[in-house]
Amino acid sequence: xxxxxxxxxxxxxxxxxxxxxxxxxxxxxxxxxxxxxxxxxxxxxxxxxxxxxxxxxxxxxxxxxxxxxxxxxxxxxxxxxxxxxxxxxxxxxxxxxxxxxxxxxxxxxxxxxxxxxxxxxxxxxxxxxxxxxxxxxxxxxxxxxxxxxxxxxxxxxxxxxxxxxxxxxxxxxxxxxxxxxxxxxxxxxxxxxxxxxxxxxxxxxxxxxxxxxxxxxxxxxxxxxxxxx
Amino acid sequence: xxxxxxxxxxxxxxxxxxxxxxxxxxxxxxxxxxxxxxxxxxxxxxxxxxxxxxxxxxxxxxxxxxxxxxxxxxxxxxxxxxxxxxxxxxxxxxxxxxxxxxxxxxxxxxxxxxxxxxxxxxxxxxxxxxxxxxxxxxxxxxxxxxxxxxxxxxxxxxxxxxxxxxxxxxxxxxxxxxxxxxxxxxxxxxxxxxxxxxx
Numbered sequence: 001x002x003x004x005x006x007x008x009x010x011x012x013x014x015x016x017x018x019x020x021x022x023x024x025x026x027x028x029x030x031x032x033x034x035x036x037x038x039x040x041x042x043x044x045x046x047x048x049x050x051x052x053x054x055x056x057x058x059x060x061x062x063x064x065x066x067x068x069x070x071x072x073x074x075x076x077x078x079x080x081x082x083x084x085x086x087x088x089x090x091x092x093x094x095x096x097x098x099x100x101x102x103x104x105x106x107x108x109x110x111x112x113x114x115x116x117x118x119x120x121x122x123x124x125x126x127x128x129x130x131x132x133x134x135x136x137x138x139x140x141x142x143x144x145x146x147x148x149x150x151x152x153x154x155x156x157x158x159x160x161x162x163x164x165x166x167x168x169x170x171x172x173x174x175x176x177x178x179x180x181x182x183x184x185x186x187x188x189x190x191x192x193x194x195x196x197x198x199x200x201x202x203x204x205x206x207x208x209x210x211x212x213x214x215x216x217x218x219x220x221x222x223x224x225x226x227x228x229x
Numbered sequence: 230x231x232x233x234x235x236x237x238x239x240x241x242x243x244x245x246x247x248x249x250x251x252x253x254x255x256x257x258x259x260x261x262x263x264x265x266x267x268x269x270x271x272x273x274x275x276x277x278x279x280x281x282x283x284x285x286x287x288x289x290x291x292x293x294x295x296x297x298x299x300x301x302x303x304x305x306x307x308x309x310x311x312x313x314x315x316x317x318x319x320x321x322x323x324x325x326x327x328x329x330x331x332x333x334x335x336x337x338x339x340x341x342x343x344x345x346x347x348x349x350x351x352x353x354x355x356x357x358x359x360x361x362x363x364x365x366x367x368x369x370x371x372x373x374x375x376x377x378x379x380x381x382x383x384x385x386x387x388x389x390x391x392x393x394x395x396x397x398x399x400x401x402x403x404x405x406x407x408x409x410x411x412x413x414x415x416x417x418x419x420x421x422x423x424x425x426x427x428x
Contacts, residue, residue, distance in 0.1 A: 003342065009247045034405050044375045046416070067415045075375065075416075078382035082341065085379075090344045133309030229341065 001044045002088040006032065012061065014042060016050070017091055019105040022098045025057045026052055026060040041065040045074060045084045045112055067108070071116040080115045082229060083122035087111050087130055094134055101135045107194075114195055121195070124205045127227035129197035131212045140164075140219045144187050144209060147171055156183060156227060159207070161214025166168035183209035235261065287358070289334040289351050291316045301333055305332045311368040312355060312384065314338050314377065322370065330368070333358065338376035339383055345376075352384060366396045373402050417424045 002015040002023075009224050010032040016024050031038045041048055042065055042168050051064035074080045095101055114121045135141050143165025146153045152168040160167045160175030166183060167175045181204040188198040189208075200208070209227050216222045231239065235257055243253035260268050284290070285297035288310075292298070299305055299319075309330030313319055314337060322328050335350040347353075359367065367388060371377035385397045403421035404413055413421070 035408060037412060039412075040373070040416035041414045043416065070414075070416045070419065072416055072419050075378050076382075078379060078386060081375065081379045081382065085340075085342050085375075225342065 001042060001046050001048060002092045003044050003085075004028075011038075012042065013059070015092060017088075017095065017105060017108060018100070019102050020100050022100045023095055024052075024060060024098060024116060025058070025161065026050070026062050027064040028065075031062075032066055038062065038065050040070075041067050043075075044083075044088065045071050047071070047109060047112065054210065069113060069116070071112050073119075074112065074116040077119055077122070079122040080119065084112055084115050086127060086225060086227060087115075089225055090131055090134055093224060094138055094216065094220055101137060104134065107133055107137060118195070122191065122211075123199075124202075124228045125185070125189070125196075125199055126194065126197045128185075128194070128205060128208050128212060129194055131216075131224065131227065132186060132189050133194070135212065135215055138220060140215060141190065142166070142215050144183065144190070150173060159211040159214070161211070161218040164215065164219060176207075176210065178207050178211060179204055182211070186211065231257075249297070272393045284334075285348065289316075289336060289354070290319055308363055309368065310355070310358065310364060310366070311370050312381075313370050314372055314380070318322055318370065318372075328368075330366075335380065338371055338374070339380040340376045347383060350380070355384065356387060356391055359388065359395055364392070364395055366398060369397065369399045370382045373400075 002017055004012045004014045004116040007013045007027065010030050012028045012031045014026045014028055016026060018024055028038055028042050030036050031042050042062065046067060047069040049066045049068055050062055052060040054060055071084070074084055087108065091104060095104055107130070110186050114126070122164040132141070142159070147156060147168040148160060148163035148165030149167050149171040152170065157168040157177060158167045158171050158172040158175040159165070159178040163174055166178060181200055185198055185204050186208050191197065213224050218222050238257045238260065239250070239253045242248055242256050243250050248256070253291070260271070281293050282291050284302055285292035286295050287300045288297060290297040290299065306329045310333050311322060311328055311330055312333045312335060313322070314335055316334050321334050333351065333355050335352065335355070337345055337350055339345055339347060339350065358364065369381040369384060371380045383398055385399070388395055388397050401424050402417060403424060404410065404417065410418070
């Protein structure tokens with residue numbers, strides 16, 4: 001469950017990301033009533049198995065719900081809640097169609113499970129590692145091994161969203177300065193599992209976030225929200 | 230087709246929550262058939278409520294005048310504040326007759342993703358009320374939803390820093406009275422277990 005919006009007297013519109021149908025919207029009738037049979041199963045960040053009725057309207061209707069992973073501990077920590085909301089928002093923005101992307105679904109499941117299990121996981125570095133992996137799943141991973149403009153493998157000192165990756169000193173005019181630390185962070189974050197996301201200084205993380213944001217903006221035409229409050 | 234004044238009434242009624250076009254049309258024809266005094270009374274009531282009802286300057290509940298009836302009531306315990314999201318959340322709590330204190334209405338719940346930040350709610354005003362002194366407990370009664378929980382956690386953290394002597398409590402979550410355990414969802418049942426008490 002990515003998010004939910006109040007609708008009518010006691011209903012909610014749910015934004016869901018599914019393994020086989022991509023992003024879909026559904027209505028859960030009466031879910032806001034205290035005696036709703038869905039109870040707390042349809043809260044954002046919960047992993048659920050749903051039975052959906054497909055009628056004539058664009059919205060599917062939830063007819064049954066079973067919890068797969070409630071992520072209860074995540075809801076007891078403000079930082080984890082915020083990180084989960086930002087992760088779900090990034091998925092919703094980058095993958096807004098009904099095309100299935102199973103790796104994105106599994107990546108989000110892993111991220112929510114990690115935020116639930118580990119109170120220390122709600123970090124800037126984790127959010128950026130998650131976003132980099134989302135870009136990879138979308139086929140938009142930035143070019144980090146060589147200059148995205150001329151192919152040079154040395155003196156990579158800047159990043160260009162328009163070129164889609166790091167650029168060398170000679171091509172630097174096309175981008176903004178990217179420190180070695182930020183470059184290393186991005187490369188390692190892409191290669192490691194989410195739970196082992198590398199750490200970096202605040203400055204390096206800010207540069208990495210800008211690189212991710214510019215890549216999403218130039219190539220997916222999506223403006224991502226800030227990765228941390 | 231309806232005459233323009235009727236159509237205007239139908240359009241306005243259809244803007245109300247839970248009222249579709251067909252219901253709006255039925256209501257419009259009911260108003261047309263009704264005694265003129267009855268129809269004018271409805272119009273006057275709408276006008277009056279818009280002109281005379283505002284927000285209480287202390288708790289931001291709905292009030293006729295600068296302060297609401299609860300804030301003016303000397304019998305209410307001023308040392309306990311119950312924090313709710315919206316004015317209509319006060320009504321069910323009042324129906325319980327269990328809460329002797331006063332309220333603070335936030336005007337919504339935190340949702341940074343939807344652009345609702347702490348500055349958009351009456352959180353600073355709550356901190357100011359607590360800072361004035363005389364408060365011993367703040368009950369966080371935001372909705373047991375994700376945004377409600379996030380709001381409660383944010384306020385609890387803010388109060389811990391600003392007023393460590395004030396007890397901050399959260400409404401318990403659990404099973405609705407009269408419901409079968411069999412149908413309880415995992416989150417609610419898990420919380421009911423976490424919040425179990427000795428009998």
